[in-house]
Amino acid sequence: MNKTAAALIVAAGRGTRLSDPGNRQPKQYKLIAGRPVLSHTLDAFLNHPRISKIMTVIHPDDTALYGAAVTAAECTVKDKELLTAFGGDTRQQSVLAGLKALEDAGCECVLIHDAARPFVSETVINGLLLQLDAGAEGVLAAVPVVDTLKHCEEPGQPLRTIDRSGLWAAQTPQAFPFKLILDAHLSAAEARRSDFTDDTGLAEWAGVSVKLSEGDPGNFKITTWQDLSRAETQVKQAPMNQQNRTRPPLSELLDVRTGIGYDVHAFEAGDAVILGGVAIPHGRKLKGHSDADVVLHAITDATLGAIGDGDIGSHFPPSDPKWKGASSDMFQFDAVERVTKLGGRLAHIDVTIICEEPKIGPHRDAIRQNVAQICDIPASRVSVKATTSERLGFTGRKEGIATLASVTIRLPLSENE
Ligand code: CTP
Ligand code: MG
Numbered sequence: 001m002n003k004t005a006a007a008l009i010v011a012a013g014r015g016t017r018l019s020d021p022g023n024r025q026p027k028q029y030k031l032i033a034g035r036p037v038l039s040h041t042l043d044a045f046l047n048h049p050r051i052s053k054i055m056t057v058i059h060p061d062d063t064a065l066y067g068a069a070v071t072a073a074e075c076t077v078k079d080k081e082l083l084t085a086f087g088g089d090t091r092q093q094s095v096l097a098g099l100k101a102l103e104d105a106g107c108e109c110v111l112i113h114d115a116a117r118p119f120v121s122e123t124v125i126n127g128l129l130l131q132l133d134a135g136a137e138g139v140l141a142a143v144p145v146v147d148t149l150k151h152c153e154e155p156g157q158p159l160r161t162i163d164r165s166g167l168w169a170a171q172t173p174q175a176f177p178f179k180l181i182l183d184a185h186l187s188a189a190e191a192r193r194s195d196f197t198d199d200t201g202l203a204e205w206a207g208v209s210v211k212l213s214e215g216d217p218g219n220f221k222i223t224t225w226q227d228l229s230r231a232e233t234q235v236k237q238a239p240m241n242q243q244n245r246t247r248p249p250l251s252e253l254l255d256v257r258t259g260i261g262y263d264v265h266a267f268e269a270g271d272a273v274i275l276g277g278v279a280i281p282h283g284r285k286l287k288g289h290s291d292a293d294v295v296l297h298a299i300t301d302a303t304l305g306a307i308g309d310g311d312i313g314s315h316f317p318p319s320d321p322k323w324k325g326a327s328s329d330m331f332q333f334d335a336v337e338r339v340t341k342l343g344g345r346l347a348h349i350d351v352t353i354i355c356e357e358p359k360i361g362p363h364r365d366a367i368r369q370n371v372a373q374i375c376d377i378p379a380s381r382v383s384v385k386a387t388t389s390e391r392l393g394f395t396g397r398k399e400g401i402a403t404l405a406s407v408t409i410r411l412p413l414s415e416n417e
Helices: 037-044 062-070 091-105 124-133 178-190 201-203 223-238 294-306 329-341 362-377
Strands: 005-011 053-056 081-086 108-112 138-144 149-151 160-162 168-177 210-214 253-269 271-273 278-281 284-286 345-354 382-387 400-411
Touching: 005 037, 005 091, 037 053, 037 062, 037 108, 037 124, 053 062, 053 091, 062 081, 062 149, 081 091, 091 108, 091 178, 108 124, 108 178, 124 138, 124 168, 124 210, 124 329, 138 201, 160 400, 178 201, 201 210, 253 294, 271 400, 278 362, 294 329, 294 345, 294 362, 294 400, 329 345, 329 362, 345 362, 362 382
Parallel strands: 005 053, 005 108, 053 081, 138 210, 271 284, 345 382
Antiparallel strands: 108 168, 138 168, 149 160, 253 284, 253 400, 271 278, 345 400
């Protein structure tokens, strides 16, 4: 089941390791590709459909710089709430200030992120949300350590090689159920512990079990001048990255393809079914390894069918415990990403839900809107229909729900076709 999520971006540091007497702006306001670092970071969360509120923790001296970063953000999404709070002398204090200021916002989860990591991708955010939705207490984006590691007290002293297997380098975002991480931070403050440099370290101290999610080497933190020039190169070399992706107009995508999908889930004891990401109160729920969203599963299979890229089971095997309880929008995000990587776009989705109950009519619009948001297309390009099977067969006997989906995608026409 999807949990509501806020982003907490800490941007109150002074960037002393990247200081320049001629330009006193802290690193999160220095420019990459002509825009402040923070505006790139904001875009990553503004463009993510699951993030509804973004709390940026800033230094009291930086209000004008923050305003300029928001103006420079390229996102056109309008329904996000942007909030600010003032930070403290340490990162830990800044996070706590942001959490306190978010307390009344009512989000179930929070993704805590450094403003100085402008390249956080939708895939990394999705990986964290997937584990939170499945009930994790804390999730850390991290990358495997690739360099050989040595331990040495100081140069000139004998060194010792450290086995790097099982070692990971921590990144942000670090994601938690909101109340749990707020309580952990309050306990640390009460115990006068002020030395935590990241939130999963603090959470571990508070007894929280933290899980790992694959990060991305491109999601590096800008700390030094070398990092800033690497960031500039990364933006220039990757015009197709998340922040800068410009989608080709449909009129240029001449290769039109259609895929079909079909899925069935049986009822079991419960109180709601999830269809197209919408929870519909009902006397029973659908049984399945993930959240059993029969509508999204059919759509994902149809999307994969249209690009000839296997099926939902081949990408997300039910035997893998990782997908237990998973929110099925993750599967569709992945399928849409596969279409995007081919230079294509989804053009239309048509769904037929087959069941005697629950009644779909009252929820049709909500399902339509939600599917459109997940697939990043206008609701006018999504159709949701429902039918009974005249009391015949398993759907007629009210044993479960079946769904048919057809997805039309458009791809660039290859030169030699
Ligand atoms: N941060 C913060 N409040 C602080 C210190 C840090 O919000 N008192 C934020 C920074 O703005 C940054 C993130 O925490 O986005 C990670 O910290 P770091 O990379 O150490 O940034 P700075 O502290 O600004 O840099 P430096 O240590 O070089 O001074
Ligand atoms: Mg610092």
